[in-house]
Amino acid sequence: MVQATKRAQALIWNTFKELEEHDLNALSQDFPSPHFLIGPFHKYFLASSSSILTPDQTSLSWLDKHPPNSVLYVSFGSLVKIKESQFLEIAWGLANSKQPFLWVVRPGSIEGSEWLEPLPYGFLERIVEGRGYIVKWAPQQDVLAHYATGGFWTHNGWNSTLESICEGVPMLCSPSFGDQFPNARYVSDVWKIGVMLENGFEREEIESAIKRVLVDEEGLELRNKITNIKWKVDLCLKKGGSSYSSLEDLVNYILSF
Structure with a gap:
């Protein structure tokens, strides 16, 4: 490839000049x-044009019921698969955080399961309520742009990472393969607009990271930094901006050829 x-x-x-110059x-x-x-390429096209599955539009009406920056959006993209044990750690981490969440569970993404079968009986009714x-x-770009979305737990594929940056949403990072690892490390350690889950999927760390992003003072700092980058995105796409001029x-x- 090189x-x-x-x-x-x-x-x-x-990408755009101001992010990685x-x-x-x-x-x-x-x-x-x-x-x-x-x-960012996705800013040139309608959100629906890049979706590989039919988005559930009820996600947006559910978000409408929540205050600004209060909901954690959870989605690991179109390719990532996880083990049943990891799925349960995610579920309990979300539940124990006591924070609102919109969780995308792609059919077939849990090894050995069709969809939500690994969840304990009554989990949704007892814990989630x-x-x-x-x-x-979910219609990801619309979800990230929604006022209620306060954080994005992502696998850090480049498309998802850019979409989160463009909407000013801090990230929880769970990379799985390929470029996701350096993407996630840039988010957490270089741009400082997210939190890395260093130990994979462990419910205690998940609970702590969610609170760091949505509740603690650290979350406000992350949001301020990513909002500043979002402002640069808006400028780079306008006439005279770096991406506009580069195009x-x-x-x-x-x-010229």
């Missing part, structure tokens, strides 16, 4: 071809 990239005449990045400047030393930073809402898929440069570059 060798093929070095042979490319130009590189197009799904230092790293991309360093990268250009090894990849001297023109670089075009025109992201309207405080939590579980769906098979114009890309068009001119292609037309």
Whole structure:
């Protein structure tokens, strides 16, 4: 992949200058071809166009019932699979946090189960009591943009990470494979807009991390930092902004051949 990239005449990045300028400047030393930073890509298209499953729109009406920045949105994307034991740790961590949550459990995402079978009998009725809402898929961009969403527990795929940044929503990070690990570490340690779950899925750490993001003073600091980045996203996409200008440069570059 690196060798093929070095042979490319130009590189197009799904990011924006203000987020990763230092790293991309360093990268250009090894990849001297023109670089075009025109992201975030999803801002150019309607939210529904990128959905692989039918989103449950009741997620939004459920969010309407909650105060601003109060709900944790939980979704691990379209590929991640987890063990039943991990699923139960997630469930008890969410329950024990006593914070509202919207949880996407994709059918087939729990090894050996169709959907919610591993949950203890009566769990939803006894523990959740309207405080939590579980769906098979959600309109993620709309959920992240909703005023009630106060945190996003994510696998840190790049699309999800960018979507959270664009809406100013702090993250809980649970990477599983590939680029998710460096993405998550940038979120927690470099940009400081999220919290890494260092020990996988353990209910005590989950409960603590949720409270750090939604309840504690730390959560306010995370929100302030990511809101500042969100403001930069809004500017970069406007005429004269970095991504807007880079897209114009890309068009001119292609037309020059």
